Amino acid sequence: MAGLCEGGNEPPGSLKAKMSKLVFSDVVTFHIYGIVNCHNIWVWGLENPHETVKHKRDFPKVNVFCAVFEENFFGPFLFQAPIVNENSYLEMLQHKLFPQIEEESGAFIFQQDRVSFHWHLSVRRYLMDWL
Numbered sequence: 739m740a741g742l743c744e745g746g747n748e749p750p751g752s753l754k755a756k757m758s759k760l761v762f763s764d765v766v767t768f769h770i771y772g773i774v775n776c777h778n779i780w781v782w783g784l785e786n787p788h789e790t791v792k793h794k795r796d797f798p799k800v801n802v803f804c805a806v807f808e809e810n811f812f813g814p815f816l817f818q819a820p821i822v823n824e825n826s827y828l829e830m831l832q833h834k835l836f837p838q839i840e841e842e843s844g845a846f847i848f849q850q851d852r853v854s855f856h857w858h859l860s861v862r863r864y865l866m867d868w869l
Contacts, residue, residue: 767799768802769797807842810842824854824855824860
């Protein structure tokens with residue numbers, strides 16, 4: 739994203755061109771008992787915000803990764819392990835996501851949030867070499 743913020747004196751079309759190459763991505767966890775873990779979503783309601791809700795732990799779940807680029811949708815990619823880590827994330831990038839993006843389009847800007855496995859040294863090395 740730093741590339742999008744640099745060069746504030748660029749012509750408006752240049753920013754539009756960069757935005758058109760941006761790949762938005764995220765991982766979400768679906769629990770079998772109905773809870774969806776959306777890390778970046780705030781839900782506002784009429785219920786008491788101080789009410790305690792008990793959640794079941796360690797029930798079956800599936801982690802799903804998807805990405806959107808221009809009019810293209812990539813995924814869903816399911817992770818076999820119950821927890822996504824740097825190894826499973828890197829494997830998904832190498833063998834599933836980037837081969838599909840490369841086949842569908844040309845240059846792109848890959849966006850990801852600050853989840854720890856996104857910033858693991860092996861993932862960063864791969865992204866620096868590949869991109």
